[in-house]
Amino acid sequence: MSNQKAINIAVLGATGAVGQKMIETLEDRDFPIKELKLLSSSRSAGSKITFKGTEYTVEEAKPESFEGVDIALFSAGGSISKKLAPEAVKRGALVIDNTSAYRMDPEVPLVVPEVNEADIKTNNGIIANPNCSTIQMVAALKPLEDKYGLKRVLVSTYQAVSGAGNEAVDEMNEQSKAMLNGEEYEASILPVKGDEKHFPIAFNALPQIDVFEDDGYTFEEKKMMNETKKIMHMDNLPVSATCVRLPIAVSHAESVYVEIDEEKVDVPAFKEVIASGDGVTLQDNPSEQEYPTPLSAAGKKDVFVGRIRKDPDVDNGFHMWVVSDNLLKGAAWNSVQIAEKVVKNNWL
Numbered sequence: 001m002s003n004q005k006a007i008n009i010a011v012l013g014a015t016g017a018v019g020q021k022m023i024e025t026l027e028d029r030d031f032p033i034k035e036l037k038l039l040s041s042s043r044s045a046g047s048k049i050t051f052k053g054t055e056y057t058v059e060e061a062k063p064e065s066f067e068g069v070d071i072a073l074f075s076a077g078g079s080i081s082k083k084l085a086p087e088a089v090k091r092g093a094l095v096i097d098n099t100s101a102y103r104m105d106p107e108v109p110l111v112v113p114e115v116n117e118a119d120i121k122t123n124n125g126i127i128a129n130p131n132c133s134t135i136q137m138v139a140a141l142k143p144l145e146d147k148y149g150l151k152r153v154l155v156s157t158y159q160a161v162s163g164a165g166n167e168a169v170d171e172m173n174e175q176s177k178a179m180l181n182g183e184e185y186e187a188s189i190l191p192v193k194g195d196e197k198h199f200p201i202a203f204n205a206l207p208q209i210d211v212f213e214d215d216g217y218t219f220e221e222k223k224m225m226n227e228t229k230k231i232m233h234m235d236n237l238p239v240s241a242t243c244v245r246l247p248i249a250v251s252h253a254e255s256v257y258v259e260i261d262e263e264k265v266d267v268p269a270f271k272e273v274i275a276s277g278d279g280v281t282l283q284d285n286p287s288e289q290e291y292p293t294p295l296s297a298a299g300k301k302d303v304f305v306g307r308i309r310k311d312p313d314v315d316n317g318f319h320m321w322v323v324s325d326n327l328l329k330g331a332a333w334n335s336v337q338i339a340e341k342v343v344k345n346n347w348l
């Protein structure tokens with residue numbers, strides 16, 4: 001990327017789990033940056049972060065922080081995005097927002113570059129980055145839709161604790177140590193920070209990510225169901241999700257069951273189509289026990305797919321196991337990828 005015209009970048013939420021990965025990804029990609037602003041709440045203002053060998057001081061985010069900024073990468077929570085994204089846009093910045101604040105707004109494109117890159121152009125100053133579990137699933141679904149068409153998707157997730165932020169990972173680590181030492185450790189964050197009730201995540205599985213809706217689904221499940229339709233431009237695609245949190249630090253895994261629109265497809269052909277997917281790596285060789293895991297995917301940018309099997313009772317039904325780093329492809333990398341497309345295509 002370094003041969004592109006340099007621009008001014010702000011990272012809001014720079015001290016968070018996603019923000020830290022954004023900074024690492026910008027460095028790793030040699031993103032053409034003229035000026036970099038690192039923003040947080042007043043709690044972390046004044047702390048130092050090193051980028052390409054230079055130490056930057058984190059500043060408290062205010063509307064004026066976005067003066068002169070070309071692209072602002074937001075990951076500080078939905079309410080902060082609602083407050084500060086319009087201020088950033090008013091000052092001429094393009095906001096790439098990682099939160100759920102604007103994802104279902106019809107005026108805001110919701111983008112996974114491998115799936116709907118062209119939607120970037122339709123923005124009015126804000127581009128939304130989808131939910132982490134949605135991103136990796138649609139990346140795997142895209143080549144199947146292109147080749148066969150999709151009829152139905154059922155997904156169960158196995159999600160990492162880093163999806164709930166840095167504090168939740170710290171709590172999982174402390175809880176694990178305490179439980180192994182036979183000590184009491186009161187849960188205070190998961191399933192939902194700020195709620196009255198909390199459960200331990202260490203040595204556990206929590207079938208609740210985000211708050212419950214009236215129909216019994218959680219908001220995380222609804223995000224997967226609704227965002228998939230929007231990103232793929234398939235309003236009528238049936239998608240149903242169950243989202244579960246496990247004591248894993250990084251990478252979400254998903255058991256995805258898909259019914260395609262063709263009946264005579266065999267497993268080798270299906271695998272070939274998956275392997276052709278942009279940003280998708282096939283890792284599927286049962287005889288060698290080859291399949292992706294959260295640990296093997298952590299720190300990598302791709303979406304990994306394995307365990308592909310045909311449903312013995314349904315001609316067009318296939319199972320697959322989809323794994324990706326939730327902080328990279330699920331958040332930071334997808335956002336930086338959008339920013340790269342904007343710069344490369346002169347869409348600012």
Ligand SMILES: NC(=O)C1=CN([C@@H]2O[C@H](COP(=O)(O)OP(=O)(O)OC[C@H]3O[C@@H](n4cnc5c(N)ncnc54)[C@H](OP(=O)(O)O)[C@@H]3O)[C@@H](O)[C@H]2O)C=CC1
Pocket residue numbers: 012013014015016017018019039040041042043044045061074075076077078080098099100130131132162163164165166167326327330331
């Ligand atoms: N983790 C993930 O896998 C994914 C997360 N996201 C979204 O990204 C956002 C951030 O998530 P994550 O990094 O995990 O969260 P963290 O809790 O790890 O970090 C939150 C960040 O936001 C900053 N922040 C909090 N309140 C304010 C405020 N009032 N003004 C300015 N900055 C503030 C924090 O600063 P301070 O240090 O000062 O507290 C910190 O930098 C969330 O909206 C989340 O939904 C999206 C996709 C995936």
Ligand SMILES: N[C@@H](CC(=O)OP(=O)(O)O)C(=O)O
Pocket residue numbers: 098099100130131132159160162163164209210220223326
């Ligand atoms: N909810 C996801 C991460 C996340 O923050 O998603 P969203 O940006 O959709 O709220 C998880 O906990 O794993």
